[in-house]
Amino acid sequence: MLHVARKKEFCKVLGPGTRSVIWFHGCTRRCLGCIAGTMNEIAEYETCLPEQLADWVKHNIGIEGITLSGGEPFQQPLDELATFLMLLKQNTNLTDLSVLCYTGYSLEELRKQESAVAVLQYIDVLIDGEYRQHEDCGQRWRGSANQQFHFLTERYKKQENEWNTTLERQIEIELDLNGKLLISGVPSKNFINKLTTELQRRDVNVDFS
Ligand code: SF4
Secondary structure (H helix, E strand, C coil), rough: CCEEEEEEEEECCCCCCEEEEEECCCCCCCCCCCCCHHHCCCCEEEEEEEHHHHHHHHHHCCCEEEEEECCCCCHHHHHHHHHHHHHHCCCCCCCCCCEEECCCHHHHHHHHHHHHHHHHHHCCEECCCCCCCHCCCCCCCCCCCCCEEEEEECCCCHHHHHHHHHCCCCCEEEEEECEEEEECCCCCCCCCHHHHHHHHHCCEEEECC
């Protein structure tokens, strides 16, 4: 089963266009300043079959693609992750969806594992590398400069230069039904600390993704 910490049907700040985002639960790394730290630690997550996840995506009408984040997508059962993506590509209504994926592993590391390669075949752009606070330079869709866009298909290849040079951070903030604050996207360095401090002073529970 895939462990999903959070899903968002429509998001405009984690890749091109409007995207459905899936944050997988858990990551064994402990990168200093990781923006998903809270989500990696909390025990709550839902377990999903690949079919259930694909069905959820199917109902998100009008999206350009999906973004996989975490947590660490490549610490999920990779056969199930591959099945999920295969189901999207097999569904005639979903074959045009693009797939972006964040990972703390390097592409080279992943290419050494057969099970990871089975997942990579469905990914258009991989954003690899762990978050390094001291290399956080404000690039769009990336947490730190060491993280690279790998254009694994032609889908966005023509935009490679633009993607690599755009300095623009955007986030989306929403309240869930329990009054919990949810943040999506890659915020500016120190933004989350300042926001958390201010909100905790006001007794607001903060969850950051
Ligand atoms: S690899 Fe990514 S999700 Fe895992 S701790 Fe590092 S920055 Fe966070």
